[in-house]
Amino acid sequence: MAGEFDLIRRYFNYPTSHTELGVGDDGALCVPRPGMQLVVSTDMLVAGTHFLPEADPGLLGWKAAAVNVSDMAAMGAEPRWITLAISLPAVDESWVAAFARGFRDCCEAYGVDWIGGDTTRGPLNLAPTVFGEVPAGRAIRRDGARHGDDVWISGWPGMAALGLAQVLGELQLVGAWGESCLERLHRPMPRVALGCALRGTASAMLDVSDGLLGDLAHILERSAVGAVLDEPALPLECLLAACRRTERATAALLSGGDDYELLFTAPRERRGQVEAIGRHCELPLHRIGRILDKPGLWLQRGDGVCEALPGRGYEHFRN
Incomplete structure (x- = not known):
């Protein structure tokens, strides 16, 4: 053994390719670029x-x-x-x-x-x-969201949650989208190119690991703002194709984690820039809501009615 x-x-x-000293000593020697x-x-x-x-x-x-x-x-x-x-x-x-x-x-x-x-x-x-x-000075933090900013999400959040439900025997997914859900669960693809491209455009950002609502709440808390999500704009198509159940698809999108998509805010006047970045990265970017100047999180339905949403995702010492 x-x-x-x-x-x-x-x-x-x-x-290694850009490290002076890697494995084999008490520490590695790395030199950040100027x-x-x-x-x-x-x-x-x-x-x-x-x-x-x-x-x-x-x-x-x-x-x-x-x-x-x-x-x-x-x-x-x-x-x-x-x-x-x-x-x-x-x-x-x-x-x-x-x-x-x-x-x-x-x-x-x-x-x-x-x-x-x-x-x-x-x-x-x-x-x-x-x-x-x-x-220097270009990192995209969680505390930069401002009143009037758009709320964006990359890719198809919720897929990993559906994949986990199938692994646990709670759900049977169908078709190619179902297979993609399992792939997203087991082999997430970090959105590095998108994150770097959004420097100077996004005002706040994080990756979705504990659920869209819970992670958005971190941005809202750090930025001292609120938000309303637009229900008709939520990207449910592939989730519905995979599970064919609207309630389960919506829950996976809003509360499922493990997707590692980027959730970010950007000023309204930069919509064109965001859309161009999405095309350049060959990644769908969905504008799903807007930032408010009062605390709280709401969902605006297609008929215009707003309802309060819980702003809590997965927490290891509470869930």
Whole structure:
């Protein structure tokens, strides 16, 4: 059986492209480019909370890296380096090899150097830390939304939630859109190109990990504003095609997480710029509401009636 250092040497030691010193010493040596600010984020994945213990290790490796890379996209930053601390209940070399391949595949897809980490024995737990760069003063934060801004969402949020419902046996999805829901659950695609393109256009932004309503509430709280969502503008088409149930599709869109789409606000006068960015990134961008100057979150139905919405997503110590 391989020991800790054998595991690191065999599965966690890869060449780097823009790092002075990677795996093999007490620390890595990284040099940010001139004029850049360093952006740092950690997203932990715990067996039984964020993924099923029997999850495919290759897909899990991709996802562990992707959810962290997505945090860079959410700030308009370019991901550059990543570390991984991992605890394993036992050494299964075939599992470790598949996991490491998936993690590395995601890093290579987004130009990220894997520069180190730690391994230990314990419950299955994955704790990457990602480091990125953004031009000084250009990061897109959560606190910039202003009265009159449009609210936008990228892609098709809710797909991962439907995929999880099928995995748990709660729902049977249909057709190609159903297959896409499973793909989005297991292999999320961080919107790095979109996040970087929105610098100077978006006023506030984050990635949707705990549900659209709950994550929008973070922007509203940090920006001290409210919002109203336009029900007819909500992107439900693919969700309805996958599950054929309006209530379930709407719940997945508004409350489902794990999509890692970008939710952002932008001034009304920049609609043309946002639409052009969407075309350039070959990604649908949906204008789903607007920012208000009073606190609260509402849904405006097609008949003009407004109803209050809960502004709370998934919380680990409450749900």
